[in-house]
Structure formats: structure tokens, C-alpha cells
Amino acid sequence: MVFRQFFDPVSSTFTYLLASRRGGEALIIDPVKEQLGGYLAAIDELGVRLVHAIDTHTHADHVTALGDLRDATQCTTVMGERSKALCVSRKVSENEVLRMDGIELKALYTPGHTDESFSFVLNPRRPEAVFTGDVLLIRGSGRTDFQGGDARRSWDSIVNKLFRLPDEATVYPAHDYNGCTASRIGDEKRFNPRLSGKSEAEYIRIMDSLNLPNPAMMDVAVPANLACGQL
Numbered sequence: 001m002v003f004r005q006f007f008d009p010v011s012s013t014f015t016y017l018l019a020s021r022r023g024g025e026a027l028i029i030d031p032v033k034e035q036l037g038g039y040l041a042a043i044d045e046l047g048v049r050l051v052h053a054i055d056t057h058t059h060a061d062h063v064t065a066l067g068d069l070r071d072a073t074q075c076t077t078v079m080g081e082r083s084k085a086l087c088v089s090r091k092v093s094e095n096e097v098l099r100m101d102g103i104e105l106k107a108l109y110t111p112g113h114t115d116e117s118f119s120f121v122l123n124p125r126r127p128e129a130v131f132t133g134d135v136l137l138i139r140g141s142g143r144t145d146f147q148g149g150d151a152r153r154s155w156d157s158i159v160n161k162l163f164r165l166p167d168e169a170t171v172y173p174a175h176d177y178n179g180c181t182a183s184r185i186g187d188e189k190r191f192n193p194r195l196s197g198k199s200e201a202e203y204i205r206i207m208d209s210l211n212l213p214n215p216a217m218m219d220v221a222v223p224a225n226l227a228c229g230q231l
């Protein structure tokens with residue numbers, strides 16, 4: 001398996017490039033417009049052919065590279081079926097499987113951070129990893145106070161969908177602000193301070209009292225991302 005994790009330091013965003021082998025078909029998850037050159041260099045170095053560029057949700061803190069990657073590589077652009085981005089060429093629904101050259105990626109509808117967020121399970125017959133977007137973060141979870149966010153739905157997505165994956169499955173979030181790069185489902189069940197030992201009501205209380213400022217980029221990023229980063 002070819003696997004690269006990229007980090008955008010301005011927005012603390014992780015982007016993932018996956019292929020089953022050098023020279024094979026590849027997909028990328030949550031690419032950032034400013035990092036396009038790095039993705040194209042890696043695609044070139046690995047000799048892979050990008051077939052899918054996926055956004056887990058409409059990001060509010062950075063502009064997506066989906067449209068630029070489509071133009072550069074002729075890949076399809078993919079989001080969940082509830083995305084309002086008209087530019088996206090393929091919208092996946094719950095349990096739909098994207099198949100390519102030795103890799104399967106199953107879409108899971110995991111609203112809560114936004115009302116259109118999806119997570120993606122790698123090789124779902126024996127789940128190895130899950131790309132959780134901003135719904136489940138390492139020792140945290142994505143804010144639920146805008147873009148149709150809802151703390152109750154966040155709890156439901158995490159506890160009743162993501163936490164039903166095997167404990168050993170690796171968690172790859174779209175962000176980390178503390179220097180972590182990955183986690184495991186079992187570790188998040190045990191050590192995530194918002195979730196471990198908490199009731200649904202306690203989780204909702206925590207999320208509803210975060211009082212976070214809006215992301216600095218929000219007014220630019222959301223409209224841009226509804227156009228695949230090409231306004």
C-alpha cells in the first residue's frame with residue numbers, strides 16, 4: 001500500500017494520498033488548494049494515476065484543491081450526497097463503496113460537525129482505517145455550531161457508527177492541532193475526553209458550551225468550496 005499523509009500548517013489540515021501500489025490508481029482525501037504542488041509531485045514520484053479526489057465535507061477553514069486536481073489529472077471529484085457543491089462529479093451515499101485497483105473505500109454518513117459530512121472506511125470487509133473528516137478528531141471532535149452542525153448527531157455518528165468499527169482500526173482525521181498524526185478507534189473510546197465515560201447529554205453540554213470564534217477563512221472558504229475551490 002502506498003500511503004502519504006500531508007499537512008497544511010496554516011489550517012492544520014491532513015490530506016491523504018492512497019494507492020494499492022506504485023504505478024496503480026490513487027485517491028486523495030481532503031486536499032488543500034495551497035498544497036496542490038506537493039500532491040502533484042507525489043503523484044508523479046509514485047507514478048500513480050489519481051482517479052478520485054474526495055472531500056469529507058464542505059470545509060470552512062481552507063479552500064479545497066478538488067477542482068484544481070480534477071483539472072490537472074482528470075480525476076473525479078467526490079463528496080457525500082448531501083453536499084451542496086454542484087461542481088462535484090460523483091456524490092456517494094451511505095454504504096456506497098468506491099472501488100479502484102486493490103483499494104475499497106466505503107462511505108459512511110456521519111453528520112454532526114456539518115449536516116453533510118461523510119467518513120470513509122478503508123477496505124471495509126476488514127476495516128483497516130477510517131478517514132473521519134472533522135467528526136471524530138484525535139482526543140476531540142469537530143465543532144457542531146455551524147453549517148448544520150448538531151451535537152446530538154455528532155454523538156450518534158461517533159458512538160453508533162465510528163465506534164462500531166474494530167478497535168484496531170486507525171483513525172485518520174482531517175485536522176490535528178496538537179502534533180498527533182493518527183489514532184485508533186479503541187484509543188478514542190478509552191481516552192477521548194469528550195466521549196470516554198460520558199453520556200450523550202454530557203457530550204451535548206460540552207459541545208454546546210465551546211463558544212469558539214468562527215474560522216478566519218470561513219467567509220472565503222465555504223463559498224469557494226461549494227465551487228470545488230475555483231471561485
Ligand SMILES: [Fe+2]
Nearest residue numbers: 058059060134
Ligand atoms: Fe470542518
